[in-house]
Amino acid sequence: MKSQGRRKFIQSITSGAAASIALPSIAFASINENLEASFEQLFDTNYTDEESFWEAVKNQFKFADGLFYFNNASLGSSSLPIRQATNSFRETLDGFPSKYMWGGWNKEKEHTRKLVADLFSVSEEEIALTHNTTEGMNLIARSFDLQAGDEVILADHEHASGTIPWEVWQETKGIKLVRPTLPILPKSIDEVVQVFKNAISPQTKVISMCHIVNTNGMILPVKDISKLAHENGILVAVDGAQSSGMFTIDLHDLGCDFYTASSHKWLFAPKGIGVFYAKKESQHHLKPLMVARGHTDTSIRRLENYNTRNLPELLGLGASVKFHNEIGSDKITKRSFELKSYFRNKIKDNPKFKIKTPEADELSSAIQVVELVGKNVREVKKQLFDQYGIDCRPMTKFGLNAIRLSFAIYITKKDIDYLVDALERI
Missing domain, CATH: 3.90.1150.10 (Aspartate Aminotransferase, domain 1)
Structure with a gap:
C-alpha cells in the first residue's frame, strides 16, 4: 500500500472521532501520526515472501514480554491500530459525554453496522450490535413461545452459554432439550449431519448449534443442517463465537435464521462487543431482552436498545472490521x-x-x-x-x-x- 493509500485508510479508521471532534485538533493529529507509524511497516514494505508479511502483521499486536499467545479461542487481542482508534473515541466521549452518548455518533454507529453487514454478506437491517455471544443466545432462547412437549436440539459439545439460556428460559416450561452425541473425529460432513437428522422429531422447533465447537475446534456443517431443518419447518440458531473473523462467512449462504458472535475473539475487537444476525424473514420471532425509550422501533435496532452503552468499544468494532478488510478476508x-x-x-x-x-x-x-x-x-x-x-x-x-x-x-x-x-x- 502506498503512503497516500495508507493515509486514506488511517483517516477512515478514525473518521468517527475526527468528524465529531471535541478535543484540540492537535490531539487527533498525534493519533493519526501514531496510526500511520503502526501501519507503515505493514503496508509500505515490499516483502520478499508471504511469511515476512505475516511477521509484520504480528508486529501490530503487543503482548506481555515473553508471552507466546496460543489462546485466541478464549479471548483475542486488539491490534495497536484498533486500540488507538478505540482510545480516541473514548477521549472524544469523555470530552463531551452527553453529546456523543445520545445522538452525536448516530452516523458512525450506522457505518459500523454497515461494515459488519458487508463482512458477513448480509443487509445492515439484519445486524444488531450487541455485547457478546451469551447475550445473543439469551435473546434467542427467551424469545420463543414454545409449549410443553416441544423440542430443541442442542448437541453435546455446545458451550455453556449456548445451553444454559435454553435450560432457564425454556426447559423450565416443560420444553424437552434433546442432546445428541457428536463424533470427536468425524470422517465427513454427512456423518455430522446424520447426528442431527436422527435427533429430529415432529416436536422439534429449533436447532441451536455452534459453528465451531470450542472443545476440539470441529466445524459443524451449518449450511447442510439449516437446509435439513428448514425442510422440516425448524429454525436454526448458530453460536458463531469461534468462527467470525477466522474465515470468510456468507450468512445468507449458510442459511441459518440467527447467528450470534463475540467480536473480541477472531475479529480482535474491543472487549464486550458482539454481533447478532437475524434473517429478515425470521426477525418477527425475536423479542428484546431489554426495553427502554424507543421500544416501538420495528427494526432490528430494537434488540440493542440499551440507552447508555459503551460506544467507544462499538465504534472500535468498526475499526476492527477495517483492519480485517485491509489485510483481506x-x-x-x-x-x-x-x-x-x-x-x-x-x-x-x-x-x-x-x-x-x-x-x-x-x-x-x-x-x-x-x-x-x-x-x-x-x-x-x-x-x-x-x-x-x-x-x-x-x-x-x-x-x-x-x-x-x-x-x-x-x-x-x-x-x-x-x-x-x-x-x-x-
Missing part, C-alpha cells in the same frame, strides 16, 4: 488453513502426539487440539507456560485430555516451530 482465510496444515504436518508422524481435531478443511480450521500421550493435560499446560511462556487452554471434557491451540493471524510459522519444540521437550 480471503488472505486471512487462507492463512488460517495454512497454519493448521503447517502445525499438523510437523507432529503427524510423532507417536507422542494424538491430534483430536478432524483433519479435513471442511471440518476444522485455526483451532487444533492435541494430546500428549501419557501426560496429564493440566500439567502440560502448566509446563508450557512456566517453562516456555506459552499460553493455551487445557480441554478435559469428552476424554480429550488435550491442549487447545489457536492459530490467529499474529501467529507465525516460527511461533509454531517454537511451540512444537516445547511440546517435544515436554
Whole structure:
C-alpha cells in the first residue's frame, strides 16, 4: 500500500472521532501520526515472501514480554491500530459525554453496522450490535413461545452459554432439550449431519448449534443442517463465537435464521462487543431482552436498545472490521488453513502426539487440539507456560485430555516451530 493509500485508510479508521471532534485538533493529529507509524511497516514494505508479511502483521499486536499467545479461542487481542482508534473515541466521549452518548455518533454507529453487514454478506437491517455471544443466545432462547412437549436440539459439545439460556428460559416450561452425541473425529460432513437428522422429531422447533465447537475446534456443517431443518419447518440458531473473523462467512449462504458472535475473539475487537444476525424473514420471532425509550422501533435496532452503552468499544468494532478488510478476508482465510496444515504436518508422524481435531478443511480450521500421550493435560499446560511462556487452554471434557491451540493471524510459522519444540521437550 502506498503512503497516500495508507493515509486514506488511517483517516477512515478514525473518521468517527475526527468528524465529531471535541478535543484540540492537535490531539487527533498525534493519533493519526501514531496510526500511520503502526501501519507503515505493514503496508509500505515490499516483502520478499508471504511469511515476512505475516511477521509484520504480528508486529501490530503487543503482548506481555515473553508471552507466546496460543489462546485466541478464549479471548483475542486488539491490534495497536484498533486500540488507538478505540482510545480516541473514548477521549472524544469523555470530552463531551452527553453529546456523543445520545445522538452525536448516530452516523458512525450506522457505518459500523454497515461494515459488519458487508463482512458477513448480509443487509445492515439484519445486524444488531450487541455485547457478546451469551447475550445473543439469551435473546434467542427467551424469545420463543414454545409449549410443553416441544423440542430443541442442542448437541453435546455446545458451550455453556449456548445451553444454559435454553435450560432457564425454556426447559423450565416443560420444553424437552434433546442432546445428541457428536463424533470427536468425524470422517465427513454427512456423518455430522446424520447426528442431527436422527435427533429430529415432529416436536422439534429449533436447532441451536455452534459453528465451531470450542472443545476440539470441529466445524459443524451449518449450511447442510439449516437446509435439513428448514425442510422440516425448524429454525436454526448458530453460536458463531469461534468462527467470525477466522474465515470468510456468507450468512445468507449458510442459511441459518440467527447467528450470534463475540467480536473480541477472531475479529480482535474491543472487549464486550458482539454481533447478532437475524434473517429478515425470521426477525418477527425475536423479542428484546431489554426495553427502554424507543421500544416501538420495528427494526432490528430494537434488540440493542440499551440507552447508555459503551460506544467507544462499538465504534472500535468498526475499526476492527477495517483492519480485517485491509489485510483481506480471503488472505486471512487462507492463512488460517495454512497454519493448521503447517502445525499438523510437523507432529503427524510423532507417536507422542494424538491430534483430536478432524483433519479435513471442511471440518476444522485455526483451532487444533492435541494430546500428549501419557501426560496429564493440566500439567502440560502448566509446563508450557512456566517453562516456555506459552499460553493455551487445557480441554478435559469428552476424554480429550488435550491442549487447545489457536492459530490467529499474529501467529507465525516460527511461533509454531517454537511451540512444537516445547511440546517435544515436554
